[in-house]
Amino acid sequence: MSLLDVNKLDVRHGLLKAVREVTFSVEKGERIALVGANGAGKTTLLRAIAGAHQSTGGQIRFAGSDVTAMPSYQRSKAGIALVPEGRKLFTRMTVTENLQLARAAGRPGAWTLEAVLEAFPNLKPRLHAKAGTLSGGEQQATAIGRALMTNPDLLLLDEVSLGLSPLVVERVYAQLENLMASGATIVLVEQDLKRAMRVATRVICMLEGRIALEGRAKDLSRDQVTEAYFGLGRAKPAEAGAS
Amino acid sequence: MIWFNQMLQGVLLGGYYALIACGLSFMFSVMRIINLAHGSLAILAAFLLFTLAKTFGIHPILGLAIVLPVMALLGWLLQRAVLERSARGGQLVPVLSTFGLAIVIDNLLFQAYGADTRSLTPYVGSLSYDSWGLPGGIFVGKLAVITFVTAVALLGGLQLFLSSTRLGQAIRATAEDPDTVGLIGIDARTVNATAAAIAMVTVGIAGAFLGMRASFNPYAGGQQLIFAFEAAIIGGAGSLWGTLIGGVVLGVAQSIGAKIHSQGFLIAGHAVFLAIVFVRLFLGPQTYRIRAAFGMGK
Numbered sequence: 001m002s003l004l005d006v007n008k009l010d011v012r013h014g015l016l017k018a019v020r021e022v023t024f025s026v027e028k029g030e031r032i033a034l035v036g037a038n039g040a041g042k043t044t045l046l047r048a049i050a051g052a053h054q055s056t057g058g059q060i061r062f063a064g065s066d067v068t069a070m071p072s073y074q075r076s077k078a079g080i081a082l083v084p085e086g087r088k089l090f091t092r093m094t095v096t097e098n099l100q101l102a103r104a105a106g107r108p109g110a111w112t113l114e115a116v117l118e119a120f121p122n123l124k125p126r127l128h129a130k131a132g133t134l135s136g137g138e139q140q141a142t143a144i145g146r147a148l149m150t151n152p153d154l155l156l157l158d159e160v161s162l163g164l165s166p167l168v169v170e171r172v173y174a175q176l177e178n179l180m181a182s183g184a185t186i187v188l189v190e191q192d193l194k195r196a197m198r199v200a201t202r203v204i205c206m207l208e209g210r211i212a213l214e215g216r217a218k219d220l221s222r223d224q225v226t227e228a229y230f231g232l233g234r235a236k237p238a239e240a241g242a243s
Numbered sequence: 244m245i246w247f248n249q250m251l252q253g254v255l256l257g258g259y260y261a262l263i264a265c266g267l268s269f270m271f272s273v274m275r276i277i278n279l280a281h282g283s284l285a286i287l288a289a290f291l292l293f294t295l296a297k298t299f300g301i302h303p304i305l306g307l308a309i310v311l312p313v314m315a316l317l318g319w320l321l322q323r324a325v326l327e328r329s330a331r332g333g334q335l336v337p338v339l340s341t342f343g344l345a346i347v348i349d350n351l352l353f354q355a356y357g358a359d360t361r362s363l364t365p366y367v368g369s370l371s372y373d374s375w376g377l378p379g380g381i382f383v384g385k386l387a388v389i390t391f392v393t394a395v396a397l398l399g400g401l402q403l404f405l406s407s408t409r410l411g412q413a414i415r416a417t418a419e420d421p422d423t424v425g426l427i428g429i430d431a432r433t434v435n436a437t438a439a440a441i442a443m444v445t446v447g448i449a450g451a452f453l454g455m456r457a458s459f460n461p462y463a464g465g466q467q468l469i470f471a472f473e474a475a476i477i478g479g480a481g482s483l484w485g486t487l488i489g490g491v492v493l494g495v496a497q498s499i500g501a502k503i504h505s506q507g508f509l510i511a512g513h514a515v516f517l518a519i520v521f522v523r524l525f526l527g528p529q530t531y532r533i534r535a536a537f538g539m540g541k
Contacts, residue, residue: 050426051425052422052426072422073424073426073429073430076427082426084423088420088423090419091419092419097412101424104413104427106428107428146427147427149427150427
């Protein structure tokens with residue numbers, strides 16, 4: 001049984017179908033990179049899995065139970081954590097408060113405040129600073145730390161490199177390396193194709209709300225992914241596409 | 244000495260205004276909702292205490308043991324039935340819906356109790372006129388002092404609750420970003436309903452003191468709302484300690500105004516309120532810096 005089963009999932013933004021009949025599953029310990037152009041539906045898909053956005057059709061099963069109708073806070077308690085795009089920290093609260101709020105998920109485990117600080121040592125001197133005053137890298141570390149504090153079985157990372165300088169992105173990924181090596185199950189959205197294919201075990205490429213290509217990272221070539229990414233190989237374009 | 248006395252009485256009166264403003268300020272600062280039914284709800288609490296005192300002979304302070312849970316329940320229902328739905332329609336809709344709610348409450352009270360002016364004063368023994376003598380021939384009313392102390396304790400307690408309890412932190416986080424709290428296991432709906440319940444408990448306490456120090460009738464809510472609003476705005480909307488200071492500024496202004504001219508009581512209060520609003524508008528960013536320097540900034 002897979003940890004996560006997404007079956008024919010439809011998600012809308014008003015009239016726009018952002019995710020169309022997407023089906024895929026995630027096994028325990030897999031690291032899946034979700035790639036695709038802007039507007040392909042990656043963020044919407046992640047948010048729908050986390051329950052931050054309600055789906056309009058299809059089914060999401062997590063650890064054997066149907067979570068399609070569950071609100072986000074219950075999914076968080078069940079073990080799904082999302083590091084949202086744009087980090088979404090509580091800017092008027094301190095780093096410590098941001099991290100400790102995640103205890104509300106009620107999932108004690110290896111990820112405690114101490115463990116997070118060990119993984120992200122750059123947060124140590126900033127514990128009592130308001131999250132809004134942090135640098136981009138520190139904010140991203142706090143956002144990831146906050147998600148980890150729920151001790152998730154499945155971690156969804158949405159564009160952790162967005163808005164960060166290359167150097168800082170390097171550091172964030174270095175910090176994530178231990179996490180990835182520890183066998184955590186991760187689905188990540190990453191714009192940098194090279195990086196995505198390096199850290200992931202499997203790559204899913206989305207195009208206009210559908211999965212255009214899926215395969216093991218080492219079996220796919222960069223050209224194959226690029227082709228799916230831009231939809232170059234298609235005979236005729238799909239019906240009115242996402243922006 | 245007479246001016247000092249006047250100032251002191253003003254400060255104590257300010258405690259009462261701060262108490263009245265507490266629930267309004269709490270709702271605005273943590274839930275971003277302007278509750279125009281605030282005054283009417285305080286009057287409702289006063290009427291409930293009045294009924295308990297008149298019918299069952301229960302002292303208003305003891306009556307709070309019954310009324311506060313009722314108010315908490317009302318707050319919960321208010322959030323679930325009215326505020327939550329109307330907040331989805333934008334910031335302005337809760338203002339309209341709570342305005343409507345105020346009219347409903349006022350008229351229901353009128354229906355139930357008639358137009359008579361009531362007070363809880365007869366049920367608190369000598370408390371309403373007892374005083375303590377201070378050196379220099381100054382007397383302070385016992386009830387006024389108790390009101391002030393209650394205001395400080397309530398506002399301080401709430402501030403402490405918000406900053407250092409898990410529920411308090413969850414309330415602040417939910418106020419800032421109700422979508423994101425769900426991702427870390429916090430049920431925003433429950434948290435908001437709890438916050439509304441807490442706000443209504445403070446409104447219940449305010450209603451008790453309102454009834455004990457003065458009289459009220461079914462349509463007295465609007466006047467209370469204005470004082471609460473002025474205290475909250477003077478203190479800087481959304482800061483609980485600021486609300487205490489706002490109440491005191493309003494109380495002192497009224498008290499000094501009354502000393503200058505017998506008609507000056509209300510006028511001085513409103514004038515100070517308007518002056519502060521204009522200063523804020525024109526100096527804008529600078530006042531925030533001043534407030535930040537005094538640790539009142541958000």
